[in-house]
Each structure stands twice: as C-alpha cells, then as structure tokens.
Amino acid sequence: MSGLRVVPAWRHGSERLYVCGRDGATIAWYDRGTGRINLLGEAHRKAVLDALGPFLAGSVTVGPPPVPTPAELARLTLHPDDDLAPNRPGEALLVALDRDPAPVRRLRPDPRRRALSAEQTVGEALDRLEGAGWHTLHSVPLPGGDRIHHLLIGPGGLFAVHALYARKQRVLVADPVVTLGRRAAEPLLRRLRADADRASYALTAEVHPVLALADPSDVTVAAAPRAVRVLRDSALPALARLGGVLKPADVEALHAMARDRNTWGRV
Incomplete structure (x- = not known):
C-alpha cells in the first residue's frame, strides 16, 4: 500500500503519530511514549513501517492494539x-x-x-x-x-x-x-x-x-x-x-x- 499519510496528534499528554490511508481512515498509530506501533491489520505492516521509518527512534514493538480496559x-x-x-x-x-x-x-x-x-x-x-x-x-x-x-x-x-x-x-x-x-x-x-x-x-x-x-x-x-x-x-x-x-x-x-x-x- 502506498500514499500513506502520517498525522501527528496529542492524546492524554503524549504524542501519537497516526498513519492514514488515501481515504483518510486510520490503519495504525505510533505511540512515542510507549514505543509501540498499533496495527489495525497485518496486511499493512510493511507499508506502515516504511511510512513511520523517519519518525522512529530506538526500539519499537509492533502488534494489534491492546484490548481496552x-x-x-x-x-x-x-x-x-x-x-x-x-x-x-x-x-x-x-x-x-x-x-x-x-x-x-x-x-x-x-x-x-x-x-x-x-x-x-x-x-x-x-x-x-x-x-x-x-x-x-x-x-x-x-x-x-x-x-x-x-x-x-x-x-x-x-x-x-x-x-x-x-x-x-x-x-x-x-x-x-x-x-x-x-x-x-x-x-x-x-x-x-x-x-x-x-x-x-x-x-x-x-x-x-x-x-x-x-x-x-x-x-x-x-x-x-x-x-x-x-x-x-x-x-x-x-x-x-x-x-x-x-x-x-x-x-x-x-x-x-x-x-x-x-x-x-x-x-
């Protein structure tokens, strides 16, 4: 998948980078505070990592979003x-x-x-x-x-x-x-x-x-x-x-x- 956009936002005092498709739908987000990339679908893993590459610092974990508390x-x-x-x-x-x-x-x-x-x-x-x-x-x-x-x-x-x-x-x-x-x-x-x-x-x-x-x-x-x-x-x-x-x-x-x-x- 190409044409992904990275949109920064703040949530509960920490920065998040949302990865959006051409239609504007969110397919993943990177939480800088926890160093975790949350994927909504494994099919987009490589494209998401390529889009977030310039913004990543240190080690990160990649996986589905955690189950809501x-x-x-x-x-x-x-x-x-x-x-x-x-x-x-x-x-x-x-x-x-x-x-x-x-x-x-x-x-x-x-x-x-x-x-x-x-x-x-x-x-x-x-x-x-x-x-x-x-x-x-x-x-x-x-x-x-x-x-x-x-x-x-x-x-x-x-x-x-x-x-x-x-x-x-x-x-x-x-x-x-x-x-x-x-x-x-x-x-x-x-x-x-x-x-x-x-x-x-x-x-x-x-x-x-x-x-x-x-x-x-x-x-x-x-x-x-x-x-x-x-x-x-x-x-x-x-x-x-x-x-x-x-x-x-x-x-x-x-x-x-x-x-x-x-x-x-x-x-």
Missing part, C-alpha cells in the same frame, strides 16, 4: 452530555454568569466573579498534576444544587477540593469555622466533610476534603482540623507527591466512574 470501555460508551471530564474550572459559575450576568452598574463586585477566580486558580493548579498520573474533574454536580468544586483522583487517593477566594486577606481556621478577613465566621469545614462523605458514598472509595485558599495574605490554623487539609493554592502541587494508595488501574477506573454524571444522582 474496563475504564476505557466505560469512557467509550459514555454519552457526551453525561461526561464531566470536559468541564472547565468554575464551569457552573461560567454558565450561571452567562445566563444571568450582573448589572453593568453595580456598587460592589459580583461575588460570583471572585468565586470564579478562585476556582480557576485552584483548578489550573490541579490540572497541572495530570502528567504525574492524576486526573481532575471540575464542578461535579450533587443533588440539591450543591457541587464539588474539584475532584482530584490519583496515586495518593481521592480529594474533594473546595476553592475559597482569599486574595490579600487573612484567614483564620478554627474547626469547623473559617473566618475570612472581617467577615462573619462560617462553618465551612462541616460542609466540606459532608460533601466528601457524599463523594465517598457515590464512588465507594474514601474521599478526603481539602480547603484550597486562593492567594491569602496570611493563614492561621488554630488546631489541625479533623480530616480536612487546608492548603494555599501555591501548595497544591504537594499533593502530587502523595502515593502508595491507588494503583494506576484503580485511578483510571475511579476516574471513569466519577466522570459519569449519573454516578452522582444517587447521593
């Missing part, structure tokens, strides 16, 4: 409307602001804008952990109108992360209340633990609550909160160093379950 099969059968993985940080707030924008003239800034800023800051920090074997889902809906700002899944376990706008403000944490600047104290940690418990029930796995403070000037924790981590947004990358809890296959399976909107309808 249960997590991959679940992802492939998931309806796009039920897939939470494409959600952007602050997705629910972005939709709300688009449907009901604040008046142009307003004495005080729309509090939704500040909340959105916090979720975007925290969400972007968590998304950067993707290459270390972690997955993050944003704006995970819960029955009753509640939601988990960010759900982090990786080798170190599962974390329900709540983003709090604290720019240039002092934060006092005295379980279960959190005091932001001169505002009245709120029992925020109680809510975080409840949301994490609901997530644990939905996923049948332990989910740990995390309070992520976006750009505070100072943080005081009166005593270590029960079962809740309190972190500045700049310290979130430290979560990537946690490990020894979940195997890669478990991470993928839990991510496949969590990204399905229907998983959250029963909590």
Whole structure:
C-alpha cells in the first residue's frame, strides 16, 4: 500500500503519530511514549513501517492494539452530555454568569466573579498534576444544587477540593469555622466533610476534603482540623507527591466512574 499519510496528534499528554490511508481512515498509530506501533491489520505492516521509518527512534514493538480496559470501555460508551471530564474550572459559575450576568452598574463586585477566580486558580493548579498520573474533574454536580468544586483522583487517593477566594486577606481556621478577613465566621469545614462523605458514598472509595485558599495574605490554623487539609493554592502541587494508595488501574477506573454524571444522582 502506498500514499500513506502520517498525522501527528496529542492524546492524554503524549504524542501519537497516526498513519492514514488515501481515504483518510486510520490503519495504525505510533505511540512515542510507549514505543509501540498499533496495527489495525497485518496486511499493512510493511507499508506502515516504511511510512513511520523517519519518525522512529530506538526500539519499537509492533502488534494489534491492546484490548481496552474496563475504564476505557466505560469512557467509550459514555454519552457526551453525561461526561464531566470536559468541564472547565468554575464551569457552573461560567454558565450561571452567562445566563444571568450582573448589572453593568453595580456598587460592589459580583461575588460570583471572585468565586470564579478562585476556582480557576485552584483548578489550573490541579490540572497541572495530570502528567504525574492524576486526573481532575471540575464542578461535579450533587443533588440539591450543591457541587464539588474539584475532584482530584490519583496515586495518593481521592480529594474533594473546595476553592475559597482569599486574595490579600487573612484567614483564620478554627474547626469547623473559617473566618475570612472581617467577615462573619462560617462553618465551612462541616460542609466540606459532608460533601466528601457524599463523594465517598457515590464512588465507594474514601474521599478526603481539602480547603484550597486562593492567594491569602496570611493563614492561621488554630488546631489541625479533623480530616480536612487546608492548603494555599501555591501548595497544591504537594499533593502530587502523595502515593502508595491507588494503583494506576484503580485511578483510571475511579476516574471513569466519577466522570459519569449519573454516578452522582444517587447521593
């Protein structure tokens, strides 16, 4: 077979080279990360190797595509409307602001804008952990109108992360209340633990609550909160160093379950 085209693409952070026939159909692909050429038909082996020759480096293995894992099969059968993985940080707030924008003239800034800023800051920090074997889902809906700002899944376990706008403000944490600047104290940690418990029930796995403070000037924790981590947004990358809890296959399976909107309808 001649006239093959090699088309580069990125998938899950790694580069793939797709080999396409004259009709545009894919007949093979080369995954640089694993050094494997996946053939959809043995009849095209020589032509595919000739086409990929200039792009190959080091030893490679050639064979049929691996059998999809249960997590991959679940992802492939998931309806796009039920897939939470494409959600952007602050997705629910972005939709709300688009449907009901604040008046142009307003004495005080729309509090939704500040909340959105916090979720975007925290969400972007968590998304950067993707290459270390972690997955993050944003704006995970819960029955009753509640939601988990960010759900982090990786080798170190599962974390329900709540983003709090604290720019240039002092934060006092005295379980279960959190005091932001001169505002009245709120029992925020109680809510975080409840949301994490609901997530644990939905996923049948332990989910740990995390309070992520976006750009505070100072943080005081009166005593270590029960079962809740309190972190500045700049310290979130430290979560990537946690490990020894979940195997890669478990991470993928839990991510496949969590990204399905229907998983959250029963909590």
